[in-house]
Amino acid sequence: MTAMAPPPLLLGCDFSSSPTRRKPIVLALGQRQGARVQLSALQPFDTLAAFGQWLAQPGDWVGGFDLPFGLPRELVQALGWPTSWHACMQHYRSLSREQIRAQFAAFCDARPVGGKFAHRATDGPAGSSPSMKWVNPPVAYMLHAGLPLLLDAGLHLPGLHAGDPRRVALEAYPGLIAREVLQRRSYKSDDRAKQTPDRLIARKDLVNALELGQTRLGLRLKLSHAQRDALVQDASGDSLDAVLCLLQAAWAEQRHAEGDALYGLPPGLDPLEGWIVTADKP
Secondary structure (H helix, E strand, O other): OOOOOOOOEEEEEEOOOOOOOOOOEEEEEEEEEOOEEEEEEEEEEOOHHHHHHHHHOOOOEEEEEOOOOOOOHHHHHHHOOOOOHHHHHHHHHHOOHHHHHHHHHHHHHOOOOOOOOOOOOOHHHHOOOOOOOOOOOOHHHHHHHHHHHHHHOOEEEOOOEOOEEEEEEEEOOHHHHHHHHHOOOOOOOOOHHHOOHHHHHHHHHHHHHHHHOOOOOOOEEEOOHHHHHHHHHOOOOHHHHHHHHHHHHHHHHHHHHOOOOOOOOOOOOOOOOOOOOOOOOO
C-alpha cells in the first residue's frame, strides 16, 4: 500500500512595497485537510530581498498574495504599453515610481470627476482598489515592488504566466473575505490612535467566523490558543490579512485538487489584467 503524498504547503502573504522591521511582509503558512486549514506559522520578512530569496527556494506550495498581478487593459492601451502580460510587466518594472506616478496622474487628469481611475474587471466583484492607485493604498507600487519578485523566483501564475508548477502564486485580497463577515466594520489600523476597542472586537468576530467556517470559502480555520491571541492582538491586521490570503489559497488548492487547472479562476479571465482568487466570476 503506497503512502499518500502530504498535502502541499499553503501560504498567504500580506505584502508591503517598503517593508521594515516594524512593518514587515507577513507570510502565513499552513496546510489543508478536507475543509480544515491548519495555521502552522507566521513568518515576517523585513526586506524585499529576503522575501525574494524565500520565494526562489525549491518547494511545493500554493500561495495567495495581497498585491495586484496586473493593470487595467484600458490604462495599458491608453498609455501605449505592450498588451501581452509579460511584456507589459517587464516594461512596468523598468519604470521608476516617479515615472509611474507621473504617467498615471496624467491619465487621471484627463478624465472626468468620478471616473479618474481605470479599473480591472475583477475590481467590481472583489471590491478592490484600482491597481493603478499610487496612494491610499499605494497598490501600484505594490505591483511594481512585488510582481518582479514573483517573476524572478520562477513562480507559476495561473492564467497569466507559466512557471514552476510546484510553486503557484495567485492574486488574493483579504478585504473580500473580511467584508463578507464584518460588512463595513473596520478591524485594523497602522495608526496607534485608531487601534480602538471596536477594532479589537471586530478582529475577534472575524477570527471566530473563520474558525466556524462562516464565509464563502466553506473552509474552517484551525488555530491554537496562542495563534488566536496573536491574530486578535495584532492591531495592524497584517497577521490576520496574511491568514485571510492563506484561506483563499486553500480554496484555490482545493479547486485544483478537484481537477481545475486554473485554481478556481474564471476560464474567461483577461490574460492582461488577471483575477483575484475567490472573487465571483463575471
